[in-house]
Amino acid sequence: MLTGYVPTEIINDIATDFDVLLNATDAGEYLGVERFMIAKPTKPGLLKKYFEEKNASPMYHRRDLDGFIGKLRAGVERSKAEDLLDIATASHRVRIPTERVVETILRNRLPLLAVDPAIARFPDFSVSPAVLREVIATDHHGTVRPTRAAKILGVNLRTIHSLMDTDVLKSCDIEELKSGRLPGVEAVTQLDRGAQPLPLEPRANMIFRRSDVL
Structure with a gap:
């Protein structure tokens, strides 16, 4: 029960917040991605929803969107790598979900490339799949x-x-395979070569037949 008037400043702040909220479609457009891509960094908490309630429609504040893209912009530097790909394509190349790739980039401060960091949106950032493979292998x-x-x-x-x-x-100490590559890198390499792992349950380790990889 209210016992007095709510200050005008508070009401104005609330109204201003609602004015800058974006739904998932508009938030995706703001970042330069499709609506479904917004859910990827949202689920692991890389991008914050304005309403945390489970059944609430996903709404995003511009400052949170700016904060997310700002972290990527902060990682832009001159890269000597030649195999640079945009983040979504790189995640597909290394066969790792986009949200994990983004989390890996931010946590390990991996170098990114963008033509103009000041105005870059999500699709404009490029990363080296080779660097990702190395870091993801040890991240495992x-x-x-x-x-x-x-x-x-x-x-x-x-x-x-x-x-x-x-x-x-x-x-x-991380055990290396005979190939000299770390286990995680070896798995990614074999997948890239077209080798298929044994059809085990989803939580099982990835196992290949010797005849398929030698």
Whole structure:
């Protein structure tokens, strides 16, 4: 029960918020993607919905959309990679859901390329599938290479090794296959070559027949 008048400033703020809310279709247009693509970063929490209620229609505030695209713009730098693809195509190439690719890019601060970062929308950002494969392979084990850790923390490699020597950072050994590639990378490579894994249940590890990969 109200015991007094709501200040005009609060009412104006609420009205202003509702004026800038966008539904999923308009939010997709704002970011330069189709409506279905909006759900991908929304589900893991990379893009925040204005109303958190489960059954509420998805609405997005412009500041949250700007914040999401701003994180991608912050990752733009000169890249020496030649195999750059837009994020959606790269996720298809490495056979990883787009939302996980975006999360991997943001968490590991992977370099992106955009012709004009200031006005770039989601389809304008490019990433290297080769870099994604390497990072995703170690991500599967919850680890990153020392060089990647140094970049994330903004320190040099010597500092990372010192932190490891003093147990401030914990190291983890990753078993490599005979090919010299990490297990996650090996699986992606075999899939790219057309090899089909055994038809196991969805939660099972990906297993290939030896005759299919040798």
